[in-house]
Amino acid sequence: MLKRQGNLFVVSGPSGAGKGSIIKELIKQRRDIWVSVSATSRDPRDGEQEAISYFFKTKQEFRRLIDQQAFLEWAQVFRNYYGTLREPVLEALKKGVNVILEIDIQGALQIKEMYQEAIFVFILPPSLEELENRIIHRGSETPESLALRLKTALEEIAYIEKYDYFIINDDLADSTAKLDAIITAENAKVAQDVVALLEQADKGFMLG
């Protein structure tokens, strides 16, 4: 039995590109992936569950975990901390589960430092106009904040060259199929573990 580590897929891109919808659709279709759960220092809201919505930590705990380098990435947003704990991710990977991390671009760049084997997928809106539409439809944007979000989106798109794959999200089913294909293909990559396994040839080798 050829048992390989899972792969870590960092799915990122400007807000409004549709990362969340694609991932939600994908987990309906395949069972060999786990969507990473973030840690946060903010209080649980109604209906939120530990280890499903978030790993809830006090600010003090969170800061201690930062000191212990327990995070693959973290950020402070206003008065609260958010981050990705290293251990649950590495544990899932060790079990051969593929892990998906939905994360903003700053977080993705941190992951790139911490875990170079990760695979980076950039989700693009079909056009700036469409991005604008999607942000407007979410509501609660003033013209100023809308302009700022669009400007930020453009700046962020420049980071695409740091990524391995891109998906132009103009159709949810197509985009989901592409992310699915990327995961399947990456799991079929010839990597060190496969080569090492085949080099045990004189003892007989085990595949499949």
Added chain:
Amino acid sequence: MLKRQGNLFVVSGPSGAGKGSIIKELIKQRRDIWVSVSATSRDPRDGEQEAISYFFKTKQEFRRLIDQQAFLEWAQVFRNYYGTLREPVLEALKKGVNVILEIDIQGALQIKEMYQEAIFVFILPPSLEELENRIIHRGSETPESLALRLKTALEEIAYIEKYDYFIINDDLADSTAKLDAIITAENAKVAQDVVALLEQADKGFMLG
């Protein structure tokens, strides 16, 4: 409109692995691929058609084409030449068509020298597992003959480390789906052309 070059997929592996069946199945399913047609100096057989079965050449023509470096790879098998002409492949790629080359391991290694952007897929024969099972569980052949069979298979398989992807062909539909996923994923790779296109971002960008 984002128009990209096609990718060249070199599908290879030991004989009996099932390369041909997978490719035949795949071209029923997607239209954005062209299976490369070989050139040969042997005479056409009944029903064989120029540019569909082979590009038929005289020995003299074939040797002149070799001198002109017109081949991505070629070999002499007994008294005849076989090879892959560079031009039809590059022309298809330029049009954005993905090209599949079904080829033995020696040919694949030549392609790797000539066209480094190619993507190499190694098909592993399903009988490998059976062979291994026999060694471990049954021992129905002499240890010496089993060891020799395994050694021969493994000498070919040792080249897997030169490849990008591997597919264990124990189920035709699964294997076809994997090759399909590899093509889709490779077409979603962030490459220079995509980066250049997105750098025109300040004018608004047009994708898809």
